[in-house]
């Protein structure tokens with residue numbers, strides 16, 4: 001079966017961030033396909049991917065981009081699939097530019113926008129998995145286990161690390 005999640009990014013340089021989404025999906029045993037699709041440098045590839053994504057069997061797209069980050073919004077304009085946008089931390093403006101570019105979509109074309117950087121990439125994967133888990137009880141169980149493991153790693157009382 002084809003993967004249901006696509007992870008797309010504007011540049012190879014985004015992979016360091018977007019790999020966190022891939023790693024999280026790996027932990028949850030969710031298949032995905034990762035591709036580089038630049039809104040600015042490869043607009044034809046963007047169009048072809050977005051127009052074909054549903055037909056390829058994808059159900060959710062996680063899109064990461066930095067700077068003038070048009071990729072998630074353009075994908076959302078071209079496909080009916082839900083798009084989760086991850087603002088990549090840019091060098092010049094620390095990802096504030098990416099965040100505002102992705103989050104401020106006009107009414108009618110939604111992009112579910114996550115936090116800047118690693119947290120956003122991890123959470124995009126968790127959100128995608130949560131949506132797929134609505135119709136996949138085994139995945140729902142793996143998500144429950146993920147949260148239980150996370151909770152188990154949180155100490156109840158703080159300690160002084162320099163003692």
Ligand code: RP5
Nearest residue numbers: 010011013014065066067088
């Ligand atoms: C965006 O420009 C990409 O998403 C990336 O975050 C940023 C910089 O790209 P590179 O110049 O590193 O390829 O399109």
